[in-house]
Amino acid sequence: GAVYSRSQGPEIRRLVREMQSIVRKRIDLFRDHGIANMAEFHQRRRRGEITDDYGEVFLVIDNWTLLTQELDDLASQLTELAGASLHYGVHLVITSNRWMDIRMNLRDNLGGRGELRLNDPLDSEIDRKAAEALPDDVPGRGLSREREHLQAALPRLDGRSDIGGLNAGIEALLQVVEERWQDSPRALPIRMLPLQLQASDLPPAESDERGVMVGLEEFRLEPVRVDLFGAHP
Numbered sequence: 001g002a003v004y005s006r007s008q009g010p011e012i013r014r015l016v017r018e019m020q021s022i023v024r025k026r027i028d029l030f031r032d033h034g035i036a037n038m039a040e041f042h043q044r045r046r047r048g049e050i051t052d053d054y055g056e057v058f059l060v061i062d063n064w065t066l067l068t069q070e071l072d073d074l075a076s077q078l079t080e081l082a083g084a085s086l087h088y089g090v091h092l093v094i095t096s097n098r099w100m101d102i103r104m105n106l107r108d109n110l111g112g113r114g115e116l117r118l119n120d121p122l123d124s125e126i127d128r129k130a131a132e133a134l135p136d137d138v139p140g141r142g143l144s145r146e147r148e149h150l151q152a153a154l155p156r157l158d159g160r161s162d163i164g165g166l167n168a169g170i171e172a173l174l175q176v177v178e179e180r181w182q183d184s185p186r187a188l189p190i191r192m193l194p195l196q197l198q199a200s201d202l203p204p205a206e207s208d209e210r211g212v213m214v215g216l217e218e219f220r221l222e223p224v225r226v227d228l229f230g231a232h233p
Helices: 011-034 038-047 064-070 075-086 127-133 163-180
Strands: 057-061 088-093 114-116 141-144 149-151 213-214 223-226
Touching: 011 038, 011 057, 011 075, 011 088, 064 075, 075 088
Parallel strands: 057 088
Antiparallel strands: 114 141, 141 149, 213 223
């Protein structure tokens, strides 16, 4: 749907709001249709019984510490999102250099965890002795929550292992995926508030809705109405 760098604060905030909006809509959807879990959600969506623009949604944050330092107002929002979103198919995936940089109230809501080799094995949250036994000359080696060794790697299709050709290798992989999934639905782009809004950009007024449309609100990007003849004009 979108990839944003550290300099794109407004876009990142809008992305988080879009995730919050998805969760809120699905809370209402689950309640109104009596949906118990995401497995039932997918079944009924495939049968056309419910309408939803997304499937499983992943919000990936690379370097949690840097994000919360530069956009500190998002930390509480993302922590709240992590606590409620998984049941509704919105997954929060984060990386961090140190466990202690992740507050306990967020850490408790992160179900799947992996730990790459740490500079100081004493910082390991999984197993200090197992962390100390990790080889320091094998990139990508780490520990699973079950204290078993894991090996993380980047997918390459070009048969090369040098880091100098990494970008080209990843782009080649993406091109192959793009070609093979041409007829499949794509992730929707993240909607942004327009810099300017014309009256013609707003949807036509419905006869059963009160008030005059004056713009769009930034959370759901839905029209804002002002009831000039209501109780609080």
